Amino acid sequence: MQSGIAVTPRLDDLDDLALVERARRHDGAALRLIMERHNRQLYRVARSVLREDAEAEDVVQETYLRAFTHLDGFRGEARLATWLTRIALNEALERLRKRRPSVELKQIDAINEQGEARVIFLPTARQEGDPEAAAARAEIRRLIERAIDQLPDPFRIVFVLRDIEEMSVEATACQLGLRPETVKTRLHRARRLLRRSLDRTLSNALTDAFPFAGARCARITQSVLDRLDEMKP
DNA sequence: TAGGGAACAACATTGAAGTA
DNA sequence: TACTTCAATGTTGTTCCCTA
Helix, strand or coil, X not given: CCCCCCCCCCHHHCCHHHHHHHHHCCCHHHHHHHHHHHHHXXXXXXXXXXXCHHHHHHHHHHHHHHHHHCHHHCCCCCCHHHHHHHHHHHHHHHHHHHHHHXXXXXXXXXXXXXXXXXXXXXXXXXXXXXXXXHHHXXXXXXXXXXXXXXXXXXXXXXXXXXXXCCCCHHHHHHXXXXXXXXXXXXXXXXXXXXXXXXXHHHHHHHHHCCCCCHHHHHHHHHHXXXXXXXXXX
């Protein structure tokens, strides 16, 4: 039985197309929700390419700015996440190309200063509960992140998209412009390389790698909203 | 030219969905 | 509930290409 009263859907219940429609009308809540839904994935993708926390954050911000100022380009043929990931990936790869000549020197410097490969991912483990358990968890994640960092670029990007972001083979291949078979081969070899450098007992900690939540997520979301405000005519 | 790595192709495995 | 089917994914052998 219908009451005839129109019910306004909750923002959380809206699908991508509806959210984009609101975002086109500069609905701040919609913009914020889009970012909150995709921050972690975009950060992980950018981070997997650049291996730098700060630059990955920049890429995430730049991705949203590009996306939100070109929302007309989103026709809804692909998922919003796919569209955003493509932008983030292009931005990250572009930055990688620009900085390439200086990367090796910077890495050598870091190794010389610290005596070992630099640990890039800041531990942001949940600190509640047993401090020893939290410290152990942070250490395990640090080892995993370092092992992932040491993977060759093509393997690392595929590994992050497939095993951490849980994208399908097809979606990963589409994002990277590869054949699905190539994605499978790279993933298999990335896992083999990782297995060689990690104890098997660490495998359960994989899903906690590359955390992106809390203050960092909120900071980027607010920063993008502020910059969009500045761009308003 | 040999060796190593990447890509390709074929086959095996797994898990979800449908059906009796 | 057990069985079948099929799509997605994993594994492995082969081929190709680049580099020293």
